[in-house]
Amino acid sequence: MAKPISLEKILFSQGFGTRRYCSDLVYADLVKVNGVVAEDPEERIPTEGLILNVEGKDWEYHEKAYIAFNKPPNYECSHKTTHHPSIYSLLPAPFVERGLQCVGRLDYDTTGLLLISDDGQFIHKMTTPKKNIGKVYEITTPDPITQYQIDHLMNGVILDDDPRPCYATACKQVSENVLAMTIVEGRYHQVKRMMAAVGNHVAKLHRTEIGAYVMPADLAEGQWRWLYEDDLKQLSQSVDAK
C-alpha cells in the first residue's frame, strides 16, 4: 500500500497548480476527497483508489498518467503549434500542467490512436526503434490499391532521405481503396512517403493500433480515457516480447 500523502501535494502532483494554489483550493472548499469536502490541505490521504473532486469535476488520482486519445484531424501534436490548434487544448488542463507528452506524434491531418503520458521511461520504451513496436494505420487512397503495391510495401521501399529500406510488416486489404498496414519504425511522414513510393497516395490516414493496444471502439473522436493496469500490461507485452 502506498504511503499517505498530504492533500496539497496530491493536488500539485495531479497538475492542479502550485502548492499554494492547491492549498487555497482546499481552503475555498473546492476540493472533495472521496465525496467529502476537505478542510485541511496538510491532511495525509491514502492514494489508492482515490477520487478527488476539484471545482466540481471528478478526478481519479494516478501517480503517473497514461491515456489513450482519439485524435481528430486538423490538430497538431505539439505543445507549441504553428498552424493548427494543439491536441492538448482538447485535454483537461491538469494534463498540460503536469507535462504530458505524446508517445510518437501524428501529422496534423492524421486521425486516430495516440498514447499520451508523463512517464518518461514509458515514452522512451514505447518509441525507441529497437523495440520494433507495430503501429497499424488504416490508409484510404484515391487510386485502387494493387497487389503489386502491397508486395512492394512488404518487400521494402527506399525513401529519399535514407538508403535503408522501409518495410510494411503486415498489409491487409480492407477494400479496393483501404489498406491496413503495420509498420514498426516512425520515420518522418513514413506512411505517406511509403505510399507515394509505390505509386499511390494517402487521402486519409487513421491509426488504429499501437503494439497490442487497439483503439477502443467506443472512444469517440476527440475523447480520451485512462489506461489501467491491464492495458499497460498488454502494452508492455508488445515491448518485452521483442
Ligand code: URA
Ligand atoms: N505516417 C505518416 O505519414 N503520417 C503520420 O501521421 C503517421 C505515420
